[in-house]
Amino acid sequence: MKLSADLKAFEGRIGHSFADPALLSRAVTHASMSSANRDDNQLLEFLGDRVLGLVMAQALIEVDPDASEGQLAPRFNALVRKETCADVAREIDLGKVLKLGRSEMISGGRRKQALLGDAIEAVIAAVYLDGGFEAARALVLRLWGKRIASVEDDARDAKTALQEWAQARKLNPPKYVQIKRTGPDHAPQFTIAARLENGTEAQATAASKRAAEQAAASTLLAQLENDA
Missing domain, CATH: 3.30.160.20 (Double Stranded RNA Binding Domain)
Structure with a gap:
């Protein structure tokens, strides 16, 4: 499978070149565009959410190994919540490459928080399946790096x-x-x-x-x- 010019540019923005381009194509395909011959990104989103959580838990412990569970929990939630995921997605212009059905296109799906948050998790899963955990970890740390450093401010209630x-x-x-x-x-x-x-x-x-x-x-x- 050959990626479109937009998806090739997106590979550059996230810093990962796919050995299996079909994984990236699936990760950016919303359910509104799925068909018998086209898989959507829902299962990838499910997997990516878990990969993101593991990477973040490990990163937070490495940054502050003396922190208690009570201190780490709000920091973790601030980093993996849908609002944060959507913000990361906007920074890499993920909305531009999403494959959406007509109804989602008309309703502004490329800018929707929930849709963008789900899609970035699907991309994380695609990288994980394509390159393994270390590739997914490197991706998350690149995209979330500054947020991890300032997470105490973001974790305020x-x-x-x-x-x-x-x-x-x-x-x-x-x-x-x-x-x-x-x-x-x-x-x-x-x-x-x-x-x-x-x-x-x-x-x-x-x-x-x-x-x-x-x-x-x-x-x-x-x-x-x-x-x-």
């Missing part, structure tokens, strides 16, 4: 930090309001707004209410810091 911000300014605690729920029952997507009584708010979408609340709080905190 955003809801707690936002509440502390409000209290310091004598505002009532922020409220979290569900704006909408989409998707099937087995894979829902929740859009939550984090609102302050002064009218400032931010929204985020995730696969659980808790994750959406944390993401909305994190986005609002970033806005407040930029406005300061």
